[in-house]
Amino acid sequence: MTMTRPGSTGQLRTVPDPVDELDPDAVCDAARHATKAQNLAGATRLESAFRLVEAFRRTDEAEKTAARLAFARLEPAERARNELSAAMCLTSWHAARLVFAGVQIHTRLRLLRDSVSHGLFPEQLAVDTACRLAEVPDRIVRSVESEVVRRLGRALDGGSRPSRTALDAIVDAAVTKHDPGSREDAVAAAYEQRSVRFRPGANGMTTMWANLPSADAEKLRRRIDSAAQAALDALHPRTRDQLRADALCALGDPTTNDVCDPTGDEPPGSPWATDSPVRISVIDGRAQGLPNQVEFVRGAYASFDWLCEQLLAGGDSKVRFEVVDPAPGALDSPDAALKYVISASLAERIHLRDGTCRHPGCSVDAHDCDIDHILAFDQLNPALGGPTAEWNLLCLCRKHHREKTFGRNAYRPGPLGELIIITGSGHEYRTLPGGSLARARDQILEHQWREHVAHLIAEDNHVTNPPGADRQYRRSHSYGAPPSHEDVGGDPRSA
Known part of the structure; x- marks a missing residue:
């Protein structure tokens, strides 16, 4: 059993598998070589992203794309992102970060480029570092880059890979050191990025991300922890994490005015009422013997329980059901x-x-x-x-x-x-x-195929084609095995 390692020239060479030798030192050595090769491959990907942007830029210059109206011009970086997201099977977000980091590393961050090209930085850490340093003003970027790369290199050399939180702390400290006044600008820019996002998951659960000002987040944390602790002190059987989640959900309870109206002057529930009808599309699978599939069109995080709560809470909640014919082109004319x-x-x-x-x-x-x-x-x-x-x-x-x-x-x-x-x-x-x-159609096609096979193959594994035709064979055959001439009754050419 053998494995490959990069040699001194960067080419791969075949060596005995250290696992067969039961040599821990050799196993660790092989892992280090594999990590170095992976880092070098990441450096190649980053450089390729940059080269692709440059190729698109030169093409635009040759075709004088700049003469087009603004809405008809495509940025080379966007075109590279679209190309790489398909070529490398990446999400658009990851492809965009790869392209952005590649351009930054090869046009603005010389020290980081040298470290990456020598395989000293993991690809993801290089991308994260380049994206963070892109926010640093040009007047101090050299000094900040030098300090950040030095500290990251020291950590990696010691066998410790900094997390994104640690990276942010290192960059923020370097920026504050070389330009104390930039801290206020950074705070103002970060405030504009506040957001809350939701992603529906399996089993009726949804994940929430929030990027909030620290003061507001602390108020929210204290409020949630206080409610959870009170329930915990009352010997409530739920865990602390469950109680904190329940306390957060209680802030959106339409029977309270904790969030929507601190003064208590507004009637409870009105800010939480549904302002537009809840549209429910039902994909009709009855013709194929399949259950109907329900899709909530309004309310990406809706569920049956949520719908019942909306209806029971009163207000202006309305529901409109629409039956969808899954046949392709059902609405075409x-x-x-x-x-x-x-x-x-x-x-x-x-x-x-x-x-x-x-x-x-x-x-x-x-x-x-x-x-x-x-x-x-x-x-x-x-x-x-x-x-x-x-x-x-x-x-x-x-x-x-x-x-x-x-x-x-x-x-x-x-x-x-x-x-x-x-x-x-x-x-x-x-x-x-x-x-x-599309998922409903896949189920229908699968159901139709199973029905076809059921008619095609009898219980004794006899195969007939077309389904339902009289048997022409003298003995049964396994599914997928064509009959021989001796098994076919009459003239083999008529089989």
Whole structure:
């Protein structure tokens, strides 16, 4: 058993597997070599991202893209991000950070580039460091970079990889040291980035991230901990973590006015009432013998329990049910195909089918995307252009919509929402829709295939084709094994 290691020239050489030798020192040595090779591969990826941006920039200069109107120009970094998200199977967010860090390292951060190119930095730490140093003003970036790279290198050399929190502390300390006045500007800029995000998960749970000013976060923490501690002192059977989560949820209880109206002048519940109807799409699977699939169109984090609470709480809660036919093109018509404007019902159907932006690696929710014609609609002669039909429509976020409109990629649709993207370099990427309508269709196709196989193969494993035809064989055959001429009754040519 053998393994490979990078030699002194950087090329891989074959050596005996240290596991066979039971030599702990050799195992650790092999792990260090593998880590060094991984770091060097990360350096290559960062440099490739930078080179791709430069290639797009030179192409734009040769084609005088700058002469276009602003809305028709694509930034080379954005084009590189879109290309790499598909080529490297990355999310758009990770591809954007890779491109941004690659450009920073090879144009602005010489010391970091030298360390990365020698395999001293893990790729993710290099990306995080470059993105943080990008926020440092040019007048002090050299001094700050020198101190940050030195401290990070010292930690890595000692066998300790700094976390993102530790990295932030190192950069903040260096910036404060070399430009004390920049701290106030950093605080003001960070305040503008405050946000709260939600991501629905499995089993009816949702994860929440919050980026809050420290003073407000501390008030919230004290309030949650105080309520949880009070319940804990009362010998409540739930754990502290469960009690803290319940205390946070209580802040949004429509029967209280803790958050929505500190003065108590406003009637409880009014700020929490639903301001628009809750639309529920039911994908009809009865024709195929499948259960209906329910999709909440309004309220991305909605559930059946949440819906019941909304209805029982009163207020202005309203519910509208819509039955969706899963058959492809169920809403298409010859008249609608010749109109550029997409009807609301067809648009909602595309949202349910796609789920997210259809560019590889992009997770922007379909309801936050544009709906675009894959084959361009001909405004002068609609009969010659791409029709307004389900198979010719897709969801694209605004960034990837601009990429499609003004970039060099070619797009080819499929009957069930499949999309083939052919990049300017000639690479093809095939994406499939992932929304609830697409998932329901997958279940239907799987159910139909099982029914087909059930009719095709008898209980004794006899195979007939077409299903239901009279048996022509003298004895049974296993599924997938073609009969021989001796097994076929009559003339073998008529079998």
